[in-house]
Amino acid sequence: MSLSRLQTATDILQARTRAYEAQAYQAHRGMGLADAEKSPPLTLGDGAIDGHLEGGLVCGGLHEVRSPLARDIGAATGFALGLAARAMQAERGGRGGIVWVTDPATRVDGGGLFPVGLAQYGLAPSSMTMVEPGDLQGAMWAADEAAGCNGLAALIFQIKGNPPRFDMTATRRLMLRARQSGVLALTLRQSGEEEASAAATRWRVNTESSGADENYQHGVGAMRLSLTLERNRAGRTGQWLLAWNPKDRSFDHAAPNPHTRANPPAHSLDRLPVSANRPDSSGQMGQVLDHRRDFGRAS
Amino acid sequence: MDAHPDTPPVVVTDTVKNAIRIIALDQRARDNSVRLNQTLSDARALVPDLDCHPADDARNQALLLKIAGWCERYTPLVALDAAPEAERNHGLFMDITGCAHLLGGEAALIADLEARLRAQGFHARLCLADTPGAAWAMAGYGQGHIIAEAAHAEAILPLSLSGLRLPPAMVASLGRVGLKTIGCIAGLPRAPLAARFGARLMQRLDQALGRETEAISPIMPVAELSTERRFAEPLTHQDEISQVTAALAAGIIEPLERRGLGLRHCRLKLFRVDGHVSQLDVQTARPLRDARLIRRLFDERIAGLHDDLDAGFGFDLIRLDVVHADPFEAGQTEMMASHAADQGHDALVDRLGARLGLDRVQRFVLTDTHIPERSFGRQPVAHLDAGSVRQAAGNAALALASDQEPLGGIITRPLILFDRPELMQTIAEVPDGPPLKFRWRGVAYEVDRSEGPERIACEWWRDGRGARTRDYFRVEDRQGYRFWMFRHGLYGRETSDPAWYMHGLFA
Numbered sequence: 083m084s085l086s087r088l089q090t091a092t093d094i095l096q097a098r099t100r101a102y103e104a105q106a107y108q109a110h111r112g113m114g115l116a117d118a119e120k121s122p123p124l125t126l127g128d129g130a131i132d133g134h135l136e137g138g139l140v141c142g143g144l145h146e147v148r149s150p151l152a153r154d155i156g157a158a159t160g161f162a163l164g165l166a167a168r169a170m171q172a173e174r175g176g177r178g179g180i181v182w183v184t185d186p187a188t189r190v191d192g193g194g195l196f197p198v199g200l201a202q203y204g205l206a207p208s209s210m211t212m213v214e215p216g217d218l219q220g221a222m223w224a225a226d227e228a229a230g231c232n233g234l235a236a237l238i239f240q241i242k243g244n245p246p247r248f249d250m251t252a253t254r255r256l257m258l259r260a261r262q263s264g265v266l267a268l269t270l271r272q273s274g275e276e277e278a279s280a281a282a283t284r285w286r287v288n289t290e291s292s293g294a295d296e297n298y299q300h301g302v303g304a305m306r307l308s309l310t311l312e313r314n315r316a317g318r319t320g321q322w323l324l325a326w327n328p329k330d331r332s333f334d335h336a337a338p339n340p341h342t343r344a345n346p347p348a349h350s351l352d353r354l355p356v357s358a359n360r361p362d363s364s365g366q367m368g369q370v371l372d373h374r375r376d377f378g379r380a381s
Numbered sequence: 382m383d384a385h386p387d388t389p390p391v392v393v394t395d396t397v398k399n400a401i402r403i404i405a406l407d408q409r410a411r412d413n414s415v416r417l418n419q420t421l422s423d424a425r426a427l428v429p430d431l432d433c434h435p436a437d438d439a440r441n442q443a444l445l446l447k448i449a450g451w452c453e454r455y456t457p458l459v460a461l462d463a464a465p466e467a468e469r470n471h472g473l474f475m476d477i478t479g480c481a482h483l484l485g486g487e488a489a490l491i492a493d494l495e496a497r498l499r500a501q502g503f504h505a506r507l508c509l510a511d512t513p514g515a516a517w518a519m520a521g522y523g524q525g526h527i528i529a530e531a532a533h534a535e536a537i538l539p540l541s542l543s544g545l546r547l548p549p550a551m552v553a554s555l556g557r558v559g560l561k562t563i564g565c566i567a568g569l570p571r572a573p574l575a576a577r578f579g580a581r582l583m584q585r586l587d588q589a590l591g592r593e594t595e596a597i598s599p600i601m602p603v604a605e606l607s608t609e610r611r612f613a614e615p616l617t618h619q620d621e622i623s624q625v626t627a628a629l630a631a632g633i634i635e636p637l638e639r640r641g642l643g644l645r646h647c648r649l650k651l652f653r654v655d656g657h658v659s660q661l662d663v664q665t666a667r668p669l670r671d672a673r674l675i676r677r678l679f680d681e682r683i684a685g686l687h688d689d690l691d692a693g694f695g696f697d698l699i700r701l702d703v704v705h706a707d708p709f710e711a712g713q714t715e716m717m718a719s720h721a722a723d724q725g726h727d728a729l730v731d732r733l734g735a736r737l738g739l740d741r742v743q744r745f746v747l748t749d750t751h752i753p754e755r756s757f758g759r760q761p762v763a764h765l766d767a768g769s770v771r772q773a774a775g776n777a778a779l780a781l782a783s784d785q786e787p788l789g790g791i792i793t794r795p796l797i798l799f800d801r802p803e804l805m806q807t808i809a810e811v812p813d814g815p816p817l818k819f820r821w822r823g824v825a826y827e828v829d830r831s832e833g834p835e836r837i838a839c840e841w842w843r844d845g846r847g848a849r850t851r852d853y854f855r856v857e858d859r860q861g862y863r864f865w866m867f868r869h870g871l872y873g874r875e876t877s878d879p880a881w882y883m884h885g886l887f888a
Contacts, residue, residue, distance in 0.1 A: 153824070153862060153886075159796055160888025179726050196798035196885060197745040197757045202790050203888065207745040211730065211762060215737045220685075224733055233725030289861035291829065301832045302857045305792065305888045326888065328792065 124168055124266060126324070127332025134311075134320055139283060141169065142264040144229075144257040146281040148271040148312075150288075152191055155272050157307050158287040159195075160203070160326060162270045166236035167205045167331045169266040180205075180236045181228040183213045185221045187242040188272055204328040218247055229259040229267045236266040244277050253279040276312060284313040290323060293336060306336050390428055394421050395436035404436060441471065448503070449473050449600050450658045453650070454698045455490060456480040457604065460597035462517070472520070474513050474597045491526050501656045510536070513597055514589030518544030518563070534590050538564035545585040551578055563589070604648070604702030608632045615654050615695020622651070622690070622699065623680055629701040630675040643668025643709030649679055651690070652698040659690060664739050665731045666763040668709045674728060678735040685736035734763045751837050753798060753884065793835070793855070795865040795885030802882035805866070809881070812872035815854050819866070821883050826864075831856040834868070849875050855887070863887035 123138035132138050139145060145165075149158035166180045182195070197207035213228070215221045218241075225239040237260070241248060253269070257280045260267035269281065276284070288310070292303035310321045325336040390410035392403045401421040403410075410431070415424045425431055449459045452475055462472035477490060484490045491509055498505045508520035508528065515533035519525060522544040528536045537544065540563050542552050555578065560566050566574060566586065575583050587593035608629050616622055626649060637644060645668055651659040663678045683690055733742045743759040750756050807819040815831040832855040839848035849870035857863045865885035870876035 153822075156795070156797055156863065156886035156888055157861075163796065163888075181729070193797040193799050193886065195745075196753070196795055197747060198753075199792075199794040199796045199798070199885070199887075201788055202792045202794055203796060204788055206788055207747075207757075210745065211726075212743045212745075212759065213733055213737070214741050214743070216741070220737050224737065227732055228729060231725050231729040233727075233729070289863070291859070291861040292857060292863070302830050302855050302863060305863070306861065307888070308861075328788075328790065 122172070124165065124172060126165075127168070127327070127330070128322070128324055128335045130335060131309075131320075131322055131324070131333070134317065135283070135314070136317060139165070139266070140316075141172070141266055142261045143282045144253060144260050144267045144269065144280060146269045146271060146279060146284045148274050148276070148284065148286050150273065150275075150286065152273040154287060154289060155191070155193065157289045158270060158272070160305065161285065161287045161307055161309065162238050162268050163200070163203060163205055164326050164331070164333060165266065165268060166238060167203075170205075170209060170235040171331055172235075179209050179211065179234050180238065181211045181213060181231075181234055182238045182240065183215070183221050183225045183228060185218050185239075185241040185245070186214065186216060187218070187245075188240050189214075190242070191272070202328060203326070204331045218245055222248060222252055225267075226255060226259060229256050229265055230263050231265065232263050234263075234265045236268065238268045238270055240270040240272060241274070242272045243274050244271070250278060250280060253281060257281070281313075282315050283311060286310040286312050290336075293325065304336075389430040389432045390415070391432045391434065392421075392424065393436050394433050403433075445471060445473070446600070447656075447658075448498075451652065451656045452494075453601065453658070454652045454700075455484070455494065457601065457607065457702075458597065458599045459601070460599050472517070474516075476597055476599075477509070487527060495526075497656075512589060512591045513595050514545065514585065515591070517546060518589055534567075537589055538562065538567060542566070545582075545589055547582065547585060551582065554578070555582075602704070604704050605706060606633055606636050606703040607700060609698060609700035612695075612697050612699075615692075615697040616699070617692040617695045619683065619690065622683075622696070623676065625699050626679045626701065627672060627676040629699065630672040633701060633703060634670055634672055637670055637703070637706065637709070640706075641708055642706035643670045644675075644703045644706045645669070646703075646705035647675070648702045648704050650700045650702065651696045652700070653693045654695055654697050655693055657691075657693060659696075662704075663731075663735050664763045666727050666734070668707045669731070670709055674731070678731055681732050681736035685738070730762045734761070739763050750840065752840060753794070753837070754800070754802075792887065795863075795887045798865075798885040799883065802867070802869075802884045805881050805883050807866075807881035809868070813852060813868075816856060816866065816881065819881065821864075826858040826862065828856045829859050837867075849879075853884070 122141070123135070124141045125132045125138040126135075147158050147162045147165075149155050170178055170180065195210070195212070197210075200207045200210065213221075213224045215224055221239070221241070225237060228234060228237045239256075256267050256269075259265075269279070271277075276286075286309070288308040290306040290308040292306050304325045304327075306323060306325045308321070308323055311319045313319065323336045323338055324333040326332075327334050390413060391407050392410050392415065393405040394401050395404045396402075397404070397418070403415065403417060403419050403421060403424055406415055406417065410424075410428065413428045415427055415431070421431075421433060424433075445461065449461065452459045452473060456475050456477045458476035460474040460476075462474060477487070481487045481490050484493055487509055491507055495505065495507055506520045507526055508516045508523070509526065510516040510519060510528040510533045511530060512533060515528060515537050518537045518540050519528060519533075522540045523537070525536070542555055542561060542563060542565075543549070545563060547555075555561075555566070560569075563586070566582075567590070571583055584593065588595045610625055610629060616625065629649075633644075644665070646662065646664045649661045649663075651661075653659070661679060661682050663675070663682055665678070669675060730742055739761045742762050744762050746758045746760045748756055748758055803821065805819050805821045807816045809816040813834060815833060816828055818825065818827050820826070834852035834854055837851045837853060839850055841848060851867040851869060852871070853865060853867045855863065855865055863886065864883060865887065866881060866883045868879045868881055870879040872879050
């Protein structure tokens with residue numbers, strides 16, 4: 083009895099000593115940066131969202147950006163790159179560089195990043211490193227390695243759909259590594275469904291018509307996104323309309339268009355009617371015919 | 382070849398002068414009085430159950446290369462015997478200058494080589510001499526394994542003239558005038574011989590006797606630095622191999638330091654006891670001098686192999702070669718924060734490249750052309766010509782600056798570009814109106830707003846005269862999708878039915 087208790091006590095002591103030594107070693111080498119919790123959160127640039135997120139996105143952590151349809155990939159990529167550009171701009175500890183890891187299944191849709199477009203968007207193409215492994219397992223390994231690298235500003239891991247291999251354990255591993263190194267890890271889910279993961283925040287991105295251009299009335303105006311925060315570990319969800327400002331590299335608040343879309347967005351959280359929890363009984367049942375008037379007419 | 386006593390004799394046949402003749406035979410066939418150049422039918426009459434194989438030069442050559450690769454365990458300078466004039470060319474030259482002491486002397490090396498070749502089933506004739514020519518002559522036409530130093534001139538004198546790697550016609554004509562051995566022509570005046578038989582005869586004689594130096598050109602490029610370990614008991618476990626790699630890497634750091642170099646490309650060669658040689662390459666993005674990192678890169682490389690490293694009965698020699706080394710800047714060992722971040726990024730790129738393959742980790746390179754899909758390329762980050770990641774970033778920024786594309790300008794180019802533009806069905810005004818409705822990947826879109834056209838002309842010097850101009854439009858549909866598409870060909874001037882293609886997506 084007493085021997086086994088002594089053994090467990092020794093184990094605990096050994097584990098603690100090892101932990102202290104690891105910390106001391108890191109501190110001595112100067113490689114361990116300040117804890118991720120202490121680094122300032124990443125603001126998006128718009129006061130409303132930043133207030134909602136209590137300062138901004140947690141920088142040393144995992145966040146997920148999802149585009150429900152394959153054609154929304156442009157908007158989702160824009161949002162992910164915007165976050166990455168802001169992470170690079172923050173320049174904590176002189177780090178820089180973005181690593182973009184692609185799951186080979188995403189190449190089926192055939193699109194790759196265009197460096198001139200990146201430059202116009204506000205991101206220097208020379209700061210991007212593209213990693214294209216041959217299979218999902220290699221891609222997950224590469225994402226883990228990049229998430230643990232101190233010298234990176236952001237990691238974007240592009241996957242297609244909801245592969246069963248990329249499960250809660252895998253996202254948790256990514257999250258822990260990102261927390262330790264302070265890298266902003268983003269999962270860009272292309273044409274994927276909602277899935278439980280260890281991400282701190284989950285965003286769904288939809289396209290939104292651009293605002294009117296002041297110079298060219300019929301032209302395509304400033305780029306706009308409709309963001310839905312589907313899951314937030316540290317607060318509430320919400321929905322916003324944002325525009326990306328390439329010069330300042332920030333997301334600006336955008337007003338909804340004067341000519342609204344024909345159908346309101348299907349998943350609007352802010353505009354839920356009061357009777358949302360009750361079955362809807364007062365919907366339109368279809369065209370109402372007045373039989374008294376049509377009865378007797380030749381069909 | 383040494384064959385099992387019960388198997389039939391083996392011969393190799395080839396068609397020579399319109400008859401199937403025997404060009405090689407083993408000892409058992411020779412015991413049964415089969416001779417070289419005998420026709421197959423005659424040989425079959427002597428030995429009915431002859432096992433004959435057609436000659437296959439390609440396979441012979443491949444086997445010879447494999448043996449040459451294995452012979453690198455003795456010396457990196459292994460060359461194929463490429464004497465086109467001589468009939469026999471299934472041999473290897475090995476330059477063991479400076480390598481003999483590693484195996485305990487020349488005699489021990491020869492004995493080891495012969496024993497191992499015999500164990501693998503090869504019957505080889507070896508000879509060690511001061512010059513390649515003398516060694517060739519002795520191995521082919523003489524007896525004895527080692528010619529003592531500076532004794533090669535006397536040793537080859539009694540050998541036949543064929544030992545000088547001369548064409549058979551020349552040997553025959555020399556024989557007709559009574560010159561049959563090397564000793565016969567060694568003492569004769571040179572000018573008449575050269576006039577009668579050509580300068581080649583004199584050159585070969587000088588090469589054999591050592592008056593003219595002959596260099597052999599090794600098959601594999603010789604590494605700048607190399608360190609190796611031999612094991613009396615062969616290694617099979619991956620952990621052991623990893624430890625040995627670490628030790629070898631630690632051993633190679635000091636010579637690198639002395640020369641002020643850091644390694645960029647190194648190769649680990651694992652020699653199996655049964656003759657198979659495995660090879661692993663690792664390239665880095667910046668010069669490296671850290672033994673732990675080198676070991677880690679090799680571990681990633683082994684982990685990234687699709688099939689495990691097959692150890693067979695074990696590896697008994699492991700060698701680490703430095704194939705390419707670059708000057709190492711001492712400033713990279715400082716522990717400033719930005720340098721630490723740099724180190725982190727470079728080390729990450731090295732690890733990813735080691736495990737996944739160097740061509741899978743890439744960065745953008747801009748090229749000078751207007752055609753969008755050609756205006757950029759991708760280059761592996763760890764390319765030997767590129768510097769570290771930071772250097773590469775600096776160069777690319779310069780390229781961008783010259784392209785007058787400031788960061789964060791007016792957006793005219795999409796974020797995502799398709800590798801190949803995709804054909805769509807579009808309704809648009811002719812001759813050069815914007816698209817009104819289009820159908821892409823099976824979905825119909827209605828255009829709400831558009832900008833354009835932006836005309837990008839073809840590169841007639843690359844695509845030829847029939848290439849078409851592209852008019853690019855930036856369009857947005859009702860739901861907010863923003864596309865970059867083009868009309869391929871000018872209506873009326875280049876084609877009467879221009880097609881529309883989708884090329885990219887904006888954010």
